[in-house]
Amino acid sequence: MNIDVAVVGVGVAGAFALRSLSKKLNVVGIDKRQKPGYPVECGEIIPTKEEMKELLPDLEDYSLFDIPKRFESNKTKAFAFVLPNGKTYTVDFEMHVLQRDKFIQTVAAESGHKLMLNSRVSDFRDSTVKLANGEEMTAKVVVASDGANSKIAKRLGVWNYELASAKQYVMKDVECDEDTVYMYVGNRIAPGGYAWIIPKGDGIANVGVGLRQKFAKAVGINIHQALDTFVKEFPYSSCFLKKSEIIGKIGAVVPVSLPIEKTIYGNVIFTGDSASMILSHVGAGIPTSMIAGDIAGRVISGYLEGKNGLEEYEELWRNALFRVMERSYFIKSMWDRISDNDKRLVRYFALIGNRDMSMILRSRVPLKLKMAVPLIPLLNLML
Numbered sequence: 001m002n003i004d005v006a007v008v009g010v011g012v013a014g015a016f017a018l019r020s021l022s023k024k025l026n027v028v029g030i031d032k033r034q035k036p037g038y039p040v041e042c043g044e045i046i047p048t049k050e051e052m053k054e055l056l057p058d059l060e061d062y063s064l065f066d067i068p069k070r071f072e073s074n075k076t077k078a079f080a081f082v083l084p085n086g087k088t089y090t091v092d093f094e095m096h097v098l099q100r101d102k103f104i105q106t107v108a109a110e111s112g113h114k115l116m117l118n119s120r121v122s123d124f125r126d127s128t129v130k131l132a133n134g135e136e137m138t139a140k141v142v143v144a145s146d147g148a149n150s151k152i153a154k155r156l157g158v159w160n161y162e163l164a165s166a167k168q169y170v171m172k173d174v175e176c177d178e179d180t181v182y183m184y185v186g187n188r189i190a191p192g193g194y195a196w197i198i199p200k201g202d203g204i205a206n207v208g209v210g211l212r213q214k215f216a217k218a219v220g221i222n223i224h225q226a227l228d229t230f231v232k233e234f235p236y237s238s239c240f241l242k243k244s245e246i247i248g249k250i251g252a253v254v255p256v257s258l259p260i261e262k263t264i265y266g267n268v269i270f271t272g273d274s275a276s277m278i279l280s281h282v283g284a285g286i287p288t289s290m291i292a293g294d295i296a297g298r299v300i301s302g303y304l305e306g307k308n309g310l311e312e313y314e315e316l317w318r319n320a321l322f323r324v325m326e327r328s329y330f331i332k333s334m335w336d337r338i339s340d341n342d343k344r345l346v347r348y349f350a351l352i353g354n355r356d357m358s359m360i361l362r363s364r365v366p367l368k369l370k371m372a373v374p375l376i377p378l379l380n381l382m383l
């Protein structure tokens with residue numbers, strides 16, 4: 001079958017690419033899942049439109065972030081960032097807690113383009129997408145929106161980013177403040193990453209840990225032990241979960257590197273996790289995938305109508321997102337250098353105030369952090 005555009009992977013990036021691809025084109029969205037976005041492998045939070053203006057000041061249009069109420073399970077007002085000794089920074093920060101599966105499914109369906117679900121892409125070569133059932137599709141443009149384990153990135157030899165592992169429960173009867181998203185750090189629960197409680201409303205919450213293998217190996221724990229400790233033992237999280245019951249479980253990965261160097265290879269465009277388009281210090285990829293997917297769809301439509309080149313995509317998404325991704329990566333890299341020892345980490349945080357934390361959560365780098373970089377080897381010895 002010959003088509004104009006194959007969108008491989010109908011997650012966040014794929015759904016938003018479908019949404020902005022011209023209705024005049026012959027487009028197929030392909031996903032291995034029966035229901036796109038389900039099961040939900042995500043904490044499901046995205047900043048509100050007002051927060052997005054702070055977070056991504058380079059964006060020209062914020063209308064993507066007019067999130068309809070029907071996709072929201074909760075709206076939170078604050079982040080609580082909790083250190084290993086329980087010291088907590090509470091920062092005002094408004095977030096939508098999405099019904100992410102419904103959000104993806106609706107955006108994809110309302111695009112009006114054809115969807116082939118329950119269809120795994122098993123191979124890709126020379127513009128031809130091969131499905132596990134043997135069917136083949138040759139497309140003028142291929143959107144690789146197939147996530148962190150991208151088959152297409154592997155096929156083209158560009159799958160070179162670090163992945164963090166995550167495990168998450170959906171729990172009921174959670175007794176935390178439902179206006180607050182909780183982030184916890186420490187080597188007992190989330191070496192190289194963080195753990196979270198994200199209230200979805202009505203006592204239900206996403207409760208998870210994200211960690212990185214090399215850091216977990218150094219302290220001798222795996223992800224199952226980490227989540228178990230977080231839920232049952234860690235005093236500042238288990239206090240909310242005493243009466244809770246697990247009603248869902250997932251395991252997943254998220255990229256934590258800077259984006260791949262080039263995101264266009266011939267007629268293949270990478271978008272979302274497949275290109276590691278992430279705010280790596282917090283593992284946030286929903287907003288970046290929405291934006292990049294949307295840009296991909298618009299650029300491809302223009303390209304196939306003879307109005308612009310495909311290379312415009314690289315420029316547009318980088319203008320919108322790259323600076324904030326770089327800052328986020330800088331914070332993550334600093335974190336990696338100071339977080340291997342909980343006691344020392346707590347001492348470092350004596351230097352960090354609430355205002356600094358508010359900046360860090362918004363991917364801004366406080367001046368004192370920039371100035372501290374050359375001193376880290378010395379501070380690590382002293383603190």
Ligand SMILES: Cc1cc2nc3c(=O)[nH]c(=O)nc-3n(C[C@H](O)[C@H](O)[C@H](O)COP(=O)(O)OP(=O)(O)OC[C@H]3O[C@@H](n4cnc5c(N)ncnc54)[C@H](O)[C@@H]3O)c2cc1C
Pocket residue numbers: 008009010011012013014030031032033036037041042043044045046119120121122145146147148149150151166167168208252253254271272273274278283284285286287289
């Ligand atoms: C546990 C966890 C919690 C997270 N929490 C948050 C959060 O709260 N907020 C936030 O902003 N980010 C969060 N993230 C990151 C965020 O979920 C991702 O960055 C974002 O979903 C990336 O979107 P995507 O469309 O690129 O990839 P995905 O949403 O992963 O979509 C990829 C799609 O491709 C399909 N696919 C894959 N391979 C094939 C194939 N061979 N054939 C056909 N289809 C295929 C998959 O079925 C999937 O539908 C979290 C990540 C994890 C793992």
